[in-house]
Amino acid sequence: MDTAELIDALDREGRLMADAAEQAGPDAQVPTCPEWRVRDLLAHTGMVHRWVTRTLTEGMTEPARPQPGQEPGDADLTPWFREGHGALVKAVTEADPEGRYFTFLPTSRTPLAFWARRQAHETAIHRVDAESARGKGLSPVTPAFAADGLDELLTGFHTLERSRVRTEAPRTLRLRATDAEAVWTVRLSDDVPRVEPGDAGDAGDADCELSGSAEELYLALWNRLPITELRTTGDASLAELWRERSAI
Structure with missing residues (x-):
């Protein structure tokens, strides 16, 4: 944007x-x-x-x-x-x-x-x-705005040394926005996460993939929506790791 x-x-x-x-x-x-x-x-x-x-x-x-x-x-x-x-x-x-x-x-x-x-x-x-x-529900955001916010969160905040989203052994978490043709691959280890944004067609294997609309991902990854509301494929413990450790 x-x-x-x-x-x-x-x-x-x-x-x-x-x-x-x-x-x-x-x-x-x-x-x-x-x-x-x-x-x-x-x-x-x-x-x-x-x-x-x-x-x-x-x-x-x-x-x-x-x-x-x-x-x-x-x-x-x-x-x-x-x-x-x-x-x-x-x-x-x-x-x-x-x-x-x-x-x-x-x-x-x-x-x-x-x-x-x-x-x-x-x-x-x-x-x-x-x-x-x-109460009374949430105002919507556009897929473009939500995807932009996801990108800022992943490639900005979670590439800083203070990010606590880490694993003892290397793991891969994928985040896919189903309505914005956007995907991010997050390489986890005991070091700072490495984030690789790209088109959906660039995706390879991942230990866990979380998918949903860009707005759902935006709210869930900012911990404003239960991460369990996203579609989870693969090892759900990585979704739980995000919920527990990703607070900014």
Whole structure:
């Protein structure tokens, strides 16, 4: 997906998140993050939005810590979130496409494209959390957006040293999106996972394959949908390994 599409997604997902949070109420429990209430969800995401806005508007090339504890009380929390989300959308829209900004994941994209992508998916996943707290079902995402988020998760977060998805002996996990003609092969060992994206026709043997729609894979691999809802072929213990160890 290009940067403009991701900015549009960021705008949409943030508005949906605010609406769902407002309907759920600040004290509602978040089923997908049981240790959180909606107030915690808004405080966290609002803090991240402000941190990225500062990164872009101040042209920061070195990491700076997010600043927690800036959120207001419950009565003003959703408007505060909306304000920060709107400022972030404005910042990514107006930032220099070739500007140099701090980033924290492996990427071949420009820093601005990195942040548009990261914040679109950050906000989408937490929108799912807010809608889970509200009930009444989840807003859908397109196969293209879900596949983009899967790619970021697999080739970004899980190629970092901190990924805990590891096995004593080499194993292969395959992830196949049935509606996006997309497949990722994850080579597991006692080292950092190696991820090989490619067309579905490039697939070879795997110890375990998880398949479903791109949206189902997106939500399951971010642990927002039970991984058991995916179709599992082969050694199901690798699916359980992902569930237990993949939290970001």
